[in-house]
Amino acid sequence: MIYTAETYMAKIDALNPDPQAMSLAAQVINSGGLVAFPTETVYGLGANAFNTQAVERIFEVKERPANDPVIVHIAEMYQLNDIAINIPSIVDKLTDVFWPGALTLILHRSEQIPDSVTAGQDTVAVRMPSHPIAQSLIRQSGVPIAAPSANRFSRPSPTSAVHVMHDLAGRVDVVLDGGNTHIGVESTIIELTSAVPTMLRPGGIALEELRQYLPSLAFRPQHILEDETAPAPGTLLKHYSPNAEMLVYTGDNDEAVWQEMRRQAQTLLDKGRKVGIMVLDDDVMRFEGVIAQYVMLGHDVEAMAATLFSGMRELDAAEVDVIMVRAPQQVGLGLAIFDRLKRAAEGNIINC
DSSP states (O other): OOOOOOOEEEEOOTTSOOHHHHHHHHHHHHTTOOEEEEOSSSEEEEEETTOHHHHHHHHHHHTOOTTSOOEEEOSSGGGHHHHEESOOTHHHHHHHHHOSSSEEEEEEEOTTSOHHHHTTOSEEEEEOOOOHHHHHHHHHHTSOEEOOBSSSTTSOOOSSHHHHHHHHTTTOSEEEEOOSOSSOSOOEEEEOSSSSOEEEEOOSSOHHHHHTTOTTOEEOOOOBOTTSOOSSTTOBSSOSOOSSEEEEEEOSOHHHHHHHHHHHHHHHHHTTOOEEEEEOGGGGGGGTTOOOEEEEOOSSHHHHHHHHHHHHHHHHHTTOSEEEEEOOOSSTHHHHHHHHHHHHTTTOEEEO
């Protein structure tokens, strides 16, 4: 039976968190319940990382497969020693620069971490979020918090409390509403347990930034099928997916890409299909005369990352049949956006 709860939502000022609401949320964590909270990337669904039953509830309410591990969140460096062992020296340099922030490290796990957190593997994913509400919750709870994104499994990640309530109302005890998240895509994940440090998932910290401090960092994104054990959270091929069919377009020739998108959009419309198009503000003019449902993503890749998942949810609410989007260049934050689009489209990339 799926864990159920009478969900309480509290609006929280990130700069001045309400002590009563934060105390309630911490009590829920310590009693084995579930709290959804904002981070700088997306909203997380949190439980006491040392409580096996509480962590298992995360998987129940999300309907998440047990072979997909979750990230452990901390607020103080000393907590890392409770979670990981044999920590390599490079961690000091990386955490000095990027923590708190959107960087997750894969390290050897300690015996205190339950198998449910790690999908039975001998490694654990850990990060220190920078969002003040997340930090306050972890500190007041007094324990590390295991937390994947606060949504139903494989759905677009939640970047607002409204998204959390849409997916998980009645399945989570407390939702801390801290407004929209800032980055909008999940953390970067790098694996530090093998000879060559490897990025397994691009995210809020760019590959180029990390290589300034870790020049040997390899980039090997994972696209795992659902019947395989994922080496890190968020690395399954089908992930972040809207209900609508997703078509992602790439190509070096701008004009060729836009012409193909316009042609296919009109063809789909002529067949009676309802089309949604996600597009940067300056590019919407390229679809003049195409009667589709549009979502404006802002003026640059930072805005696109922040609005990507909410755009998918908006078009799902409009009940479109197909969502079309052009992927950004795969540099900086654009690499993370392309990764999310590829997973949302289950690999359905159209190269023009």
